[in-house]
Amino acid sequence: MSAGVSHVVVVGGGSAGWLTAALLAAEHRAGEPGGLQVTLIESPGTPPIGVGEGTWPSMRDTLRRIGVTETGLVRECDASFKQGSRFVGWVDGRKEDCYHHPFMLPQGYTEADLVSGWLRHHADAPFAEVACVQPALCALGKAPKQAVTPEYAAVVNYAYHFDAGKFGLYLRRHAVGTLGVEHVVDHVQAVNSHPNGDIASLQTQNHGALSGDLFVDCTGLPSLLLGRHYGVPLLSQQPVLFNDTALALQVPYSDERAPIASQTIATARTHGWIWDIGLPTRRGVGYVFSSAHTTLEAAERELRDYIQRTGGPAEIPSPRRLSFSPGYRERFWHRNCVAIGLSSGFIEPLEASALALVELSATMLCEDMPATREAMDIVARRFNDSFGYRWSRVIDFLKLHYVLSRRDDSPYWRDHRSQASVPERLREQLLLWRDRPPSRHDVPRAEEVFPSASYQYVLYGMGFRPDAADGTRRADAADRAAGYFRDAANLTRKMLPALPSNRELIDHIRAHGLHRI
Ligand SMILES: Cc1cc2nc3c(=O)[nH]c(=O)nc-3n(C[C@H](O)[C@H](O)[C@H](O)COP(=O)(O)OP(=O)(O)OC[C@H]3O[C@@H](n4cnc5c(N)ncnc54)[C@H](O)[C@@H]3O)c2cc1C
Secondary structure, eight states: OOOBOOEEEEEOOSHHHHHHHHHHHHHTTTTSTTSOEEEEEEOTTSOOOOOOOBOOTHHHHHHHHHTOOHHHHHHHSOOEEEOEEEEESOSSOOTTOEEEEESSOOTTTTTSOHHHHHHHHOTTSOHHHHHOSHHHHHHTTBOSSOTTSOTTOOSSOOEEEOOHHHHHHHHHHHHHHTSOOEEEEOOEEEEEEOTTSOEEEEEESSSOEEEOSEEEEOOOTTOIIIIIITOOOEEEOTTTOOOOEEEEEEEEOSSTTOOOOSSEEEEEETTEEEEEEEOSSEEEEEEEEOTTTSOHHHHHHHHHHHHHHTTOOSOOOOOEEEEOOOEEESOSEETTEEEOSGGGEEOOSGGGOHHHHHHHHHHHHHHTOOSBHHHHHHHHHHHHHHHHHHHHHHHHHHHHHHHTOOOOSSHHHHHHTOGGGSOHHHHHHHHHTTTSOOOGGGSOSTTOSSOHHHHHHHHHHTTOOOSSTTOGGGHHHHHHHHHHHHHHHHHHHHHHHHSOBHHHHHHHHHHHOOOOO
16 A cells, blocks of 8 residues: 655745645644644755745735735735736836736626727727726725725735745744644755655754655755755746846835835836835835846946935945846656745746745645655646646746837847747747737636736737737627726726725724724
8 A cells, every 4th residue: 555645844934835834734734633744844044035025816815725814914024915017118118118917807808809999999098007997096006905895805806015024924923823834943954765766854953854755845946855856957948038136125115104006016127127016114126137138236226226216215235136047847746845936946026926836836735635655646747737837838928028028228128039039839829919819718728827818918018919900800899898998997986086095004904904704
């Protein structure tokens, strides 16, 4: 009979480690008789990466399943509400160059051919602003819900911005204090193997050998188990997406009552782009760029210039430098070891998909947890197929932001347009989209990372126009769409006065909390 899987050892105490351990413990009754034993080991000498402050709406469901409160998240993690991203300067870099990728689907998305309707009736206005309420809400720094809206419920779809360091500690308290995760603070020095090549135990500095049935590698960029021990290679994506370095800073507000932005602001620069994330007590700002195209000094000058021009203080400390090789592992689950988080790969922070992939990985692990070692290889094969597919869709979607840019201010932007740098599948899709909008046929799997609506927001936001750009071929459908655009405009008019600002809602939650459903 094949050995059972009753003890999971997670190595790494960053966001990936704590999210995975907490989900496993919550859904497999850790600490209860017959439940799964979950142990998390983190090194005292290697802090988590400490960036990763933008999330997706899926995080609401993940946190609800783990059993933490949204009120606690706001109070303890310096969290604010995020309704999508605003892209500034990506199309041609001119002054008014800006578009939105909101979290809500366009109004009437599955009911009418909105793209034909937009091209026929509103072609001079940005697609997202015609089809969705969120760009207008974000322009005024609105919250996605009211003070009376219960925990995790929404008026409009939303995610969070939060302090990554505080988030890890928040999850840790709950995972250890409530969910029964065993926490070992120790450095893993070596891997001890079974004769068949499975991991038998991890050799730690002070706790000896810690054994388990399944090992989750959440050790961050070093990828201690999957990468270093098993030698599973990283598939480099640098020829497609060039960014490999980031300079990150925490920027204080000039006034503690300053508005908190309701979306991540992503501003294109000469050799990359700058993220700007508004938390209640500070902004998180960073420049991610290609080290092959510029120098650290030049990049830092661009970052300082941005901070000054967006109301930051004159004196700014030196930014923190982070380097990474854009890519993902050839496989993610090998023998009795599965990598989740940075250990499985990282491309760049555009569209903030890294934590979403952690949530998807941890969820699949929880739901498909093999009961025996024999079943593990089958689950591993499916896991590898799912995540190989998901990573390549992430690559396509991120590349879409660059390949359509008309910026001509540096070789960086010109190189991004070279056909050799565009993945085959994306090239094919761009050809299909000349005649029809992105649809469910372009993203055919259940639980795709980015829905077809996201492709539409970015494609048309980046200025792409189909060959029949007047939409005349689909006049009836276009007229039906006009009704949905009116609905979106009416909803916007109703919501604007009814929703508090991001800061007002956060102040309310800090003082009174949100009520539970
Ligand atoms: C510049 C930048 C910006 C980003 N922005 C975003 C964003 O906006 N949104 C998003 O979703 N993601 C973002 N990410 C990605 C995000 O930061 C990570 O996906 C997330 O923080 C998870 O990291 P992790 O837990 O995998 O690794 P880490 O946080 O690096 O944690 C690694 C853990 O492993 C432990 N460890 C390492 N070696 C050992 C050992 N030998 N023994 C024991 N323990 C060990 C360490 O102690 C640590 O606890 C960004 C990343 C970068 C680089």
